[in-house]
Amino acid sequence: MSTPTPSCTRPPERAAEHAAGFTDLLAAEWIKMRSLRSTYWVLVLSAVIAIAINVNGVHSDFPYIDQPQPPLPPPSGEPSYTYDPLFHGLSSIAADVMALAAGSFGAITIFGEYATGMIRTTFAAVPGRRAVITAKVALVAVITLALGAIVSATSFFTINAMLASRDVGLSIQDPGCLRAVAAYALVVPVCALIGMAFGAVLRHATASIVAVVGILFILPLLFGGDRYRVLREIGNHLPLAAQARLSLNPDSATSLGAHPGTITGSWIALGAWALVSVIVAVTVVRRRDV
Template sequence: MSTMTLIRPEAARTAVEPAPRFTDLLAAEWIKLRSLRSTYWVLALASLVAIAVNINAVHSDLTYIDHPPARLPGFPPFRYDPLYHGLSDISCYLMTIAAGSLGAITVFGEYTTGLIRTTFAAVPDRRGVIAAKVLLIGGITALAGAVVSAVSFFTTNAMLASRHVGLSITEGVCLRAVLAYAAIVPVCALIGMALGALLRHATASIVSLVLLFFILPLMFGGDRYRWLHEIGSHLPLATVGRLTYNPDSSTTTSTWAPSVLDSWITMGVWAAVAVAVTVVVVRRRDV
């Protein structure tokens, strides 16, 4: 006598369609990013412009190195700082806003087009989807930051070697400066993802990035009030400024400047909080 075994439709579907692996989620996110050519072209263009800005800054300084300005009474003699000019703030700002915008677009772009519904219908595991986005965007922006930082440092110091003011990567704080200059790029991309998940609007996300990266530091500067300075020194771009500071230069730091370890921790906290906010918001809010 034969018996019949009843199989639930859910079980049959599971047997036919296995749960996607994390590598599958990464591949899917890569296809989404690659299909939007404007996004990675913007990052690539920003990287090239950032390198060009650093190289041009040092090239323009060669005249001043050959003919240094006259020493003023009461001031120390002129001393050129290859780190300050070779890893300039302008290039750093350009890369951070490009990376932050890329991170925000990868999140709010799917909500705007409605693609996020299809994504979560195919993969209900929202944490897995966000983890794939974080790893992909973080990896791409980290690569871009590393390229800009390394190419800028080695190229500019090769130019300065003939003037005997170039630095080696093993000298002083050079390695730390190069790493920090590269690390801030993926951190800002993750912050952009968090703002994109919170606001889900293109203009609001980009404006929020500009406020956080460039406007807030203007409100928390100076040495008059320590509590204001403490807040300002723990903003994202302030960390890279402290980590790329060259103590052998003629410039000085603030009275209440954070330690190097404190700046590294602050940068890591910004990245961790950004990822946590993105995961929590995407999991708990409806699409």
């Protein structure tokens, strides 16, 4: 008669690891970005500098605003000069500062992980590369959009409060003002996503920053002038040119040239740059080896 063997309890199997959700990935990416103090200090300082440029530009115009404008002679037929707060208060110089800072920030978030080897640890913990890069893209877009909105709104309301006593200020409800403020803010995340695309493709600090500078500031020099319509049309749809067209005061006497960009085309251009940049970043990170 065989004796029954005592039932022994097998050691429990290791519990399945918790699959990282999208909110977990966002939290992880936020920790990475927050741990690099240089990145957010660059963004904060660039925002302060951009606001200071806009405010100082309008403040420097006070002596000219306060001077009485002489009437034009009747035969000229030209409209009298009117100060344009949108042109002077949302300046292209400040927009360039924010665009360069955002583009560099976007590139750093990609090539920084490849340079340090952190990307291997990230993909070992979360094999789903698409989810990782999507979380990174979403966080970069939200951060830079918030920063762009702060710079745009602060600049607009501050400079128009300064100009209120001169009776040349504008309200956000005036024609073209809300569109200008929105475009001024939106170009910042667009440039950040462009930087991410270059960072994913090049994976090198110097090359990525040079590429960002080239696409944002050097390339537009090749597509100016009114002689060749095709070249001008391409230039109209570059990121900063599209933002400048959307920020133009409808009541401004500024000449748009022979082949001006359109409002609709400029909005489409900004959206297309953002979408293509996201597609490039996600596709390259998924398919290339670490």
